[in-house]
Amino acid sequence: MKKLAQRIVLTAVSLLTGINAFGQLTTVRINKNTTYQKVTGFGGFVCSPQFGYNHMTTSEIQTLWGANSQAGYNIMRLYIPEDSNNWSSVLATAQLAKSMGLTIFASPWTMPAAWKTNNHVNAVYTDANGVQQIGYLKTANYQDYALYLNSFVTYLQNNGVNLDYISIQNEPDEMAQYQGxxxxxxxxxxxxxxxxxxxxxxxxxxxxxxxxxxxRQCHAQPGDHG
Structure with a gap:
C-alpha cells in the first residue's frame, strides 16, 4: 500500500512536469495567486472490482485517505449495492470515512432490473437470439428510482452518516456487460x-x-436538484 501511495504521488508529479509530443521534458509554471476554479479535493473509489467492501483494511484505507495519510485523499466514493438488503455492507466503511472527516459521495451502478427496459442488472446483455438489449431506466419508474436513492441516503443518515453527495449513475454512457x-x-x-x-x-x-x-447540459451543481 505504501508503494501504491508513492506511485500516485509520482504520477501527480509527472503530470505537472509533463512530456511533450517530441518526448522532451517540459515544465508547467503554476501561479498560486491566480485562481481559475475551486478544487474541493482528491479521492478514490473504495470498493474492489467485485464491489466488495472488505478488500481494504482500516489501516490500508488510512494510508490513502485522511489529512495525515501518504496520499492525502479527502474524498471517498461509495458503491450503492443494487439490492437494498445489501446496503448494510456499506455502513462500516461509510462510518469510518466520516470519522476521518472525509467528504463522501455514493454512486449507483444499476437500479433494480424490473425498472429497466432490458429487465437486467447489466447495462447491456445479449439475448438468446444474439441481440443486444440495452437497459435504460423506464420513465414510469423515475419516481421509484428517486425514492430508492433517497432511501439509501436515509439508511446512512439513520446510522450516523450524512452523505455529502449522491450520483444519479456511474458511467451512463458505458455499454457495459456488467451492472450498469x-x-x-x-x-x-x-x-x-x-x-x-x-x-x-x-x-x-x-x-x-x-x-x-x-x-454538459445535464450537470447539476452541488446543492442543485435541477
Missing part, C-alpha cells in the same frame, strides 16, 4: 429536474466513462 444503466443527457436532465427534489441530498450527475462534453 444507460442514460442520455436529456434523460438525466429530465430526471433531476422532475424528481431530484425527492432526494434529500445534494445531487451530482453524471460520471461519464470518458472525457466528453456530451453530458
Amino acid at each position: 444503466c444507460i442514460w442520455t443527457p436529456a434523460q438525466i436532465a429530465n430526471f433531476v429536474r422532475d424528481y431530484g427534489q425527492l432526494i434529500n441530498c445534494k445531487v451530482i450527475a453524471p460520471e461519464s466513462v470518458g472525457f466528453t462534453d456530451n453530458f
